[in-house]
Amino acid sequence: MIAVTHPQVIAVRRSARVAHVALWAFLLVNLAVVQAMYVLAGPAHNLAGSIGRLLGLYLAFVMALQLLLVARLPILDRGIGMDRLTTWHRWTGFAVLWLVLLHPAFVVLGFAQQDRASYARTFLSLAGQLPVLLGVLATCLIVLVVALSVRAARRRLSYETWHAVHLLLYAVVVLGVIHQVYEGTAFKINIWTQVYWWGLWTFALGALLAGRLIVPLARNARHRMRVAAVVPESGDVVSVHVTGRHLERLQAAAGQFFLWRFPEHQSWWQVNPFSLSAAPNGRSLRLTAKAIGTTSAGLRDLPIGTRVYAEGPYGAFTLAQRSRSGVLLIAGGIGVTPIRALLEDPAIGSDVVVLYRVRSTADAVLLGELRNLARVRGARLHVLTGRTGGGNQPFQPENLATLVPDVTDRDTYVCGPAPLTRAVVASLRSLRVPSRQIHAELFRLAA
Template sequence: MTTMTQPRVLTFRRSIRVARVAIVAFLVLNLAAVQVMFAAAGPAGDLFGTIGRLLGLYLALAMAFQLLLVARLPMVDRAYGMDRLTSWHRWTGMAIFWLAAAHPAFVLLGFARQDGVPVLDVAVTLAKQPPVLLGMIAAGLLLVIVALSIRVARRRLSYETWHAIHFLLYVVVLLGVLHQVYEGTAFKVNVLTQAYWWGLWAFAIGALLAGRLVVPLIRNSRHRLRVAAIVAESDDTVSVHVTGRDLDRLPARAGQFFLWRFPGQNRWWQVNPFSLSAAPNSRSLRLTAKGVGATSAGLRDLPIGSKVYAEGPYGAFTAAHRTRGATVLIAGGIGVTPIRALLEDPDLTGHVVVLYRVRAVEDAVLLGELRNLADVRRARLHLLTGRTGTGYQPFAPERLLALVPDITARDVYVCGPDAMTTSVLASLRRLRVPSRQVHAERFRLAG
């Protein structure tokens, strides 16, 4: 990997600003287009029906936006990072759920008031029509997805199971499109509205197929990734070295992650987002994982030479997003993997301080490599051990300031358990570290 020159860094930052402006403009224009279509269609039979029609338009628009988030478009990923996009994915999903509940409710109320019959009777009558029934089934599946995505339920599911359940989203989209074909009225006002509406959906579905199917298939066919070596880092942590063809053409950067599948060893839906634990080069890639799920626990048993299917790279947790000359890298547990890769990255210039949080020294995976890299680049490495309690808060504001007195003048990269990351981010806010200097990776993946 070649080091990014200052002009290249400036060009990258300008491209991010342009991308963000384009994304915001896309959202605003589509919201405006929906309002124009709604106005052109005119009111429905009564107020409730009119509100139901408007909510239906916003529901369909939100579903199209959700497809674009799940597509993981490179431009959007580079501009905002997968962690922020996943947060938007969650909020968009909740909006879709409430719109899916409110849209039919207002439509039913509208028909009930017009015909002077009970709402339940209207629901039974409409359910006998296949297009309406498809919409009801889609709403029911949405209820299942949202219910299983609530934090309490999510914690009881393995990542692989939760990821597989999210495939129901595609079924919901299919049913929703069929429902629009037969029941949509507001976008059928004229040829222009129909061209816009189906153009938007064609773009969303095309982006999804390209980003999640076509591009990964082409890349994996080109690079032909294979397991080159398995190295046990501790009793429950293993590194997998992956080799392949023309890896210099793979646009991966230190700090990014891939979705990894191992055909023949795991089922096709068993996939995990593992960060690169070393800066990528033209010869190999390396991932390091702790055995907590079905996929990660089986990594140490992978045969040498077995096939690897990787989707990505993803994430904006890279040196290209720095805004200052010096950096703080904060890692917790297995979250050290992208931090270790960043420490090796020649693009991460300037002075670096590394804070590595573990309960005990024996839990510090890749500690030897961190120490060697810190010595080479004259970085400061602090290993923070011990149990967090009332008397010991390793990432309290005053503690961070004692370890890194000039932390407000540095970029801060944070990766670790969710509780630790939340604590660090809260302390950085109290220390008034500008948000543009804070970069976090939580591995809350969309779709």
């Protein structure tokens, strides 16, 4: 196998390096500034108060970072990928939880020690002040959202319900900023600290508004997308064809996804990330979804001509990321949709192997299309059926190496349920496939 040196691939690698360098530089510079602000502010009345002040500074910065990770910044999305950004957003969310619990705990402890009063009495006294009360409300909302984001709780909620609850974080941001205005003494040391702090929040909020509201509104006004056809693929899977004006200007690529809304048919807050299930051709877009939540289950009832509001394209799960000429595509269940689109992309070449994992051939969505595309591309297609367990574990390292003996010389793209994706990635690493050749897409998205 030879390495891919296409100009587009080189440009994507360069943008990935730029994105990582920019993000690390942003983190290190801001952490240094936060630490300097803490030093300039001087010690609090006691050790507990000083710790509480420092944790408050870090909390405010991490909250701003949270906004930037989900602001749909092109430099981050194209260079890193929204899937990975969402993972980082989730972990920084847990950091916010600990900071939002520890910051007030140490602040109250500091005041209790200073006043020689009980902890409970000091807390009630402080909570009676409006700025502190707003901080308490923000803390309660964060605890609620994080509790519902824990995997055990998340499984019991529909995507639409979880997404709606997640929107409470915007209320947290508002409450947190107001709290900082009144209580953030370290932000007001001098004109430079004020300029820095409000510049940081202006940048974070501005990026969020631009990426999540202004740019999508402008794009949808330009493209005027509508439902052109609704095609049932099986009992619980449906494809929706969307047309519009000048769709080629979206510069969408096979493997990417959009956030789809159908405002004339469903509530505005009902939004789902669906991958393109066909390579974009500049004239139409196609999504294919399984009826899991309220939104996806209602797609088969969409009237022709329904207005479509789409945000995107997003994601770095594209052929521009590959480094080798040979490609291995692995799909699990409905995760076949971006895999099918990648197989249709003319840039994929002819050295392609496709592994499609399903319970039975009856569950193999778009199988006919995959077979036709594999025939046209000269690709090898393996449909792997049956329950996983015992002797039927195709993604164990030795079994995967048997199916694809030259797996280490290929770029692998895998999309499917989280357990399948994690198993495949673990096996690839066990087989010593370089990380730059592993491209995984998971079904998850932050609000």
